Amino acid sequence: MKQLEIGAVTATADRPLIAAPITANTWQQAVQQASLLKESAVDVAEWRVDYLGALDNLMVTHIQKVCQAVNKPVIFTWRTQAEGGQKTYRKQTYENVYLSAISAGVAALDIEISLLADQKNLLQKIPNDVQIIGSKHYFTKTPTNLVPLLEKMDTLPIDIVKLAVMPQQLSDVAALLTSTKKVAKDAKKPLITMAMGTMGIPSRIIGREYGSQLTFATVISSSAPGQLLLPDLLQKWGTSYDI
Numbered sequence: 001m002k003q004l005e006i007g008a009v010t011a012t013a014d015r016p017l018i019a020a021p022i023t024a025n026t027w028q029q030a031v032q033q034a035s036l037l038k039e040s041a042v043d044v045a046e047w048r049v050d051y052l053g054a055l056d057n058l059m060v061t062h063i064q065k066v067c068q069a070v071n072k073p074v075i076f077t078w079r080t081q082a083e084g085g086q087k088t089y090r091k092q093t094y095e096n097v098y099l100s101a102i103s104a105g106v107a108a109l110d111i112e113i114s115l116l117a118d119q120k121n122l123l124q125k126i127p128n129d130v131q132i133i134g135s136k137h138y139f140t141k142t143p144t145n146l147v148p149l150l151e152k153m154d155t156l157p158i159d160i161v162k163l164a165v166m167p168q169q170l171s172d173v174a175a176l177l178t179s180t181k182k183v184a185k186d187a188k189k190p191l192i193t194m195a196m197g198t199m200g201i202p203s204r205i206i207g208r209e210y211g212s213q214l215t216f217a218t219v220i221s222s223s224a225p226g227q228l229l230l231p232d233l234l235q236k237w238g239t240s241y242d243i
Contacts, residue, residue, distance in 0.1 A: 063106065074107055079137075083137040083139070112137075151183055194226075204216065
């Protein structure tokens with residue numbers, strides 16, 4: 001299993017990386033939230049730029065100020081409405097914003113795998129030191145073909161595989177965990193997987209034992225259902241926890 005690296009931080013067998021979201025409505029508020037994350041125990045900040053009121057006015061200098069304020073690796077993410085985000089996908093704006101993020105020095109870009117074909121021009125411009133997180137989100141179900149889905153994602157032109165599902169029953173959480181474990185063993189790329197919602201909380205706590213190398217926690221506000229507060233996650237890691 002390939003170890004997950006984002007910027008200067010690396011997941012270990014004992015501890016996955018912890019990411020916390022920035023969900024500000026303006027870049028100035030994003031700087032304030034980034035400053036709070038700097039003082040926390042999280043390893044990585046995910047800036048959900050789809051929460052911004054306007055993306056056309058986002059400049060390289062704005063992104064740089066957020067990166068400087070958090071002083072930790074930043075995952076730059078425009079989550080589209082089609083996958084649970086706040087903004088509709090616009091091809092040219094998406095490319096422009098992501099190119100600005102690269103220029104500003106972010107550590108990783110989250111790109112939904114459904115957009116890879118449409119963003120070939122962007123992919124060609126991403127330098128080797130910026131990680132591409134290829135993501136897929138199912139906000140209403142858990143697919144039955146989890147193993148082949150993860151295996152297919154592992155073959156895509158990305159660096160990290162991320163899959164999030166919404167369980168309808170507890171067996172869906174177990175299926176995600178066991179599928180992650182099966183694929184992670186021989187995967188060429190690190191895996192990040194989670195089940196969302198209250199039912200999926202165990203996957204965010206014990207996913208590391210099955211090969212998921214990053215989990216999300218909340219410091220300021222959550223970006224997806226089921227994210228634990230950071231102190232609660234750390235407390236759970238200090239105790240035994242089963243599904």
